[in-house]
Amino acid sequence: xxxxxxxxxxxxxxxxxxxxxxxxxxxxxxxxxxxxxxxxxxxxxxxxxxxxxxxxxxxxxxxxxxxxxxxxxxxxxxxxxxxxxxxxxxxxxxxxxxxxxxxxxxxxxxxxxxxxxxxxxxxxxxxxx
Numbered sequence: 001x002x003x004x005x006x007x008x009x010x011x012x013x014x015x016x017x018x019x020x021x022x023x024x025x026x027x028x029x030x031x032x033x034x035x036x037x038x039x040x041x042x043x044x045x046x047x048x049x050x051x052x053x054x055x056x057x058x059x060x061x062x063x064x065x066x067x068x069x070x071x072x073x074x075x076x077x078x079x080x081x082x083x084x085x086x087x088x089x090x091x092x093x094x095x096x097x098x099x100x101x102x103x104x105x106x107x108x109x110x111x112x113x114x115x116x117x118x119x120x121x122x123x124x125x126x127x128x129x
Contacts, residue, residue, distance in 0.1 A: 021046040023117050024064065028056040028082060029071030029100060037106040038069075042113060053077040060086050065095065067116050069109065072101045096120075 023045040027035055035049050045066075050056035052075040060068070068086060070079035079099045086095065096116040100109050 023066040023120070024048070025067045025069060025113060026050065026056065026059055026063075026065045027069045028053060028079075029069070029074060031071065031100070031102075034100065034106055034109065038110055038113070041110045042117075045113070045117065051075065053082045056082065057085070061089060066120055067096045067098060067113050069098045069100055069113065072099055 021044055023042075025038065025042065025045045025047045027038065027047060027049045028051075029049070030051055032049075035047065038045070038047050048059065048065075050059055054076050059065075068083075070082050072079050074082065083097050083099070086097070098109060098112050098116070
């Protein structure tokens with residue numbers, strides 16, 4: 001019998017597969033089409049979505065993300081406000097932030113994330129040497 005407290009075999013397998021991806025991206029916004037595009041294009045990234053700033057706060061406080069992507073205008077605040085308290089959190093000063101405006105092309109946003117991940121690869125390689 002499967003209960004709510006007991007994750008299914010499929011959920012655990014999905015988590016293992018996604019957690020093996022080296023880069024985590026948090027998208028804060030409502031554009032599901034952008035989320036789908038990023039998931040299809042950035043295969044080595046684990047992409048998580050939060051619909052609003054208040055929902056994103058626990059994610060940002062407790063988990064480490066390589067890149068944070070914010071819609072310029074959210075349901076409850078602006079990207080500038082979210083980025084402000086994100087930088088205030090201990091250990092998050094160096095996190096890369098991308099702000100998505102509704103007229104931006106999906107490819108430009110994905111390219112920005114790929115560039116930041118590539119730069120992170122260089123930092124990771126230097127740290128290992």
